[in-house]
Amino acid sequence: MSSPQVAMCNNNNTCEVEILQAVGYLPVFLVGLLLNMAVLRVFLAKRAMWTDTHVYMLNLAAANCSLVFFLPFRIYNAFHRLDRTHFCTFLISTHYINMYASILTVTAISIHRYLAVKYPFHTRTWRSKKVAAVVCGTIWVTVVTICAVFRKDKDPRKLITCYEVSQESTLSVEFLVVLEVLGYLLPVLILVFCSTQTIRVLMKEKDEDEGTTVEKRNIIGIVTANLIVFVVCYTPIHLGFLLRFLFKKIKWESLKLVCDFWLVCEWIATTNCFLDSISYYFMLKQFYFENSRSAVNTHDRQ
Structure with a gap:
């Protein structure tokens, strides 16, 4: 799902924060690349232990990695303007396709986690790697299709530079509704419901031993952190979409x-590519550590 563009400045009124924001992408790129590559490394090293949850997490890591890989072009553009070509359209599309793929994958993980905790036995039959793969595939088809349907919103002729949109170019009402409702409102409502209900169920369960408590x-900590990161x-950025649409008829100086x-x-939204990776990395490490320890204990008993 692509945005018509990432900035609303023109050549005569360059935003003072542009260079600072571009420099801000450098640590996002470095940290995001390292963390997501670390997550992928853990995945690939333990493929035999994958579950349906890991398929979702692999999809999230792939979306985040794809977004991170193209950040150097954004950094370069702040200092040496890229030409307005279809390559700019590709960069914009890639950025937002991966961002919304990440949003929808996090939403799917939240639903999956809630159902697994709330209805562990009733949902066991369809909680499989195959179903998870179908869901992830559907997510990618959805965001790419929406990007194709609204391809006119990212035409190079509407750009001043590779990352600047002209004053006359605005989001269509239909595209705005899709971005706000499908891209944010529904996911955040689902995430809030599933996260709070998951925490509620876990807190009501009686602990059998100290290990279960830990x-x-x-x-609970991971669920809470994921919810906070998503909202923050x-x-x-979705408030920004709405403000840009509402301010489209105001004089340029007022924008x-x-x-x-x-x-x-947009910079804040991009930081999600490594913030999510932190919690999922430690969850993966904990999962594989516990399974390895169980395997050792089983072997010792034999």
């Missing part, structure tokens, strides 16, 4: 604050 606390990262706000919002 594991439950870890899950993706709320500002400077919207421009600055938008640049910061």
Whole structure:
């Protein structure tokens, strides 16, 4: 799902925060690349132990990695303007396709986790790697299809530079509704419901031993962290979409604050590519450690 563009500045009124924001992408790129590659390394090293949950997490890591890989072009563009070509369209599309694939994958993980905790026996029959793969495939088909349907919103002729949209170019009402409702409102509502219900169920369960208590606390911590990261990262940018649409008829000079706000919002949204990876990395490490320890104990008993 692509945005018409990432900035609302023109050549005569360049946002002061643009260079600072571009420099901000450098640590996002470095940290995001290292963390996501670390997650992928753990995945590939333990393929025999994969579950349906790991298929979702692999899809999330792939989306985050794809977004991170193209950040150097954004950094380069801040200092040496890229030409307005279809390559800019590709960069914009790739950025937002992966961002919304990440949003929908996090939503799917939240639903999966809630059902597994709330209805562990009733949902066991369809909680499989094959079903998870179908869900992930559907997510990619959805975001790419939406990108293709609204391809006119990212035409190079509407750009001032590779990362700047002209004043006359605005989101269509239909595209705005898709971005706000399908891309944010529904996911955040689902995430809030599933996360709070998962925490509620876990807190009501009686612990059998200390190990179960620690594991439950870890899950609650991860669920809470994922919810906070999602809200903090993706709320500002979707507020920015709405503000840009509402301010489209205001004089260009009046849009400077919207421009600055938008640049910061997009940077905040991009930081999600490594913030999610932190919690999922430790969850993977804990999962594989516990399984390895169980295997050793089983071997010792034999």
